[in-house]
Amino acid sequence: SSELTQDPAVSVALGQTVRITCQGDSLTTYYATWYQQKPGQAPLLVFYGVDNRPSGIPDRFSGSTSGNTASLTITAAQAEDEADYYCSSRDSSSHNLLFGAGTKLTVL
Amino acid sequence: QITLREAGPTLVKPTQTLTLTCTFSGFSLTTTGVSVAWIRQPPGKALEWLALLYWDDDKRYSPSLRDRLTITKDTSGNRVVLTLTNVDPVDTATYYCAHSPYFDILRPFFDFWGQGTLVIVSS
Numbered sequence A: 001s002s003e004l005t006q007d008p009a010v011s012v013a014l015g016q017t018v019r020i021t022c023q024g025d026s027l028t029t030y031y032a033t034w035y036q037q038k039p040g041q042a043p044l045l046v047f048y049g050v051d052n053r054p055s056g057i058p059d060r061f062s063g064s065t066s067g068n069t070a071s072l073t074i075t076a077a078q079a080e081d082e083a084d085y086y087c088s089s090r091d092s093s094s095h096n097l098l099f100g101a102g103t104k105l106t107v108l
Numbered sequence B: 001q002i003t004l005r006e007a008g009p010t011l012v013k014p015t016q017t018l019t020l021t022c023t024f025s026g027f028s029l030t031t032t033g034v035s036v037a038w039i040r041q042p043p044g045k046a047l048e049w050l051a052l053l054y055w056d057d058d059k060r061y062s063p064s065l066r067d068r069l070t071i072t073k074d075t076s077g078n079r080v081v082l083t084l085t086n087v088d089p090v091d092t093a094t095y096y097c098a099h100s101p102y103f104d105i106l107r108p109f110f111d112f113w114g115q116g117t118l119v120i121v122s123s
Helices: none
Strands: A009-012 A018-023 A033-037 A044-048 A061-066 A069-074 A083-090 A097-099 A103-107 B003-007 B018-025 B035-041 B048-054 B059-061 B069-073 B079-084 B093-100 B117-121
Touching: A009 A018, A018 A083, A018 A103, A044 A061, A069 A083, A097 B048, B003 B093, B018 B035, B018 B093, B018 B117, B035 B079, B048 B069, B048 B079, B059 B069, B079 B093
Parallel strands: A009 A103
Antiparallel strands: A018 A069, A033 A044, A033 A083, A061 A069, A083 A097, A083 A103, B003 B018, B018 B079, B035 B048, B035 B093, B048 B059, B069 B079, B093 B117
């Protein structure tokens, strides 16, 4: 079965740009979906597909894929962007859903 | 406005069966493409997808938990029930249900989530 690999932690200076990555073989077939989760809250969908940002999500959040690596880019990161970020996709063999282990983003 | 709310016991003893209910509003599970998933998160750990129920009553389960999970649609039409048999302390987690508005094999996503319900498995 497939796995999605994320860096455990990433930091970014306030106002700078940060890229959070997700690596997995299934990403050569399926798009990554990105969720933001703040402490004590349910996950929030922030980006999916090629260029899909749900209503209410700031346009500083964008996504991309290159080969087997998907990226969530936050341009001009804000303090409120500090959270855990999870990528999700499908398993390339079973088509079941997968989540990465999450990346803790710290905004300095 | 779409809302989902999970309900179930806070404390369950090992070997018992856990039954969780997701009560939703703002959409119909009979609308083509719509699905509801259950996802859990042990304290301090990552999200784990458990099960998915599609509008046409098709069901999908996590391979690692397939033998212990059942997802069903309540006859009321606005509830999805998840049962997990033979629970163990490692099943301690916050359990979420989530909505997907249409089936897209390439871009699976959940746009609305419940607040989650914490289940502790302990004797």
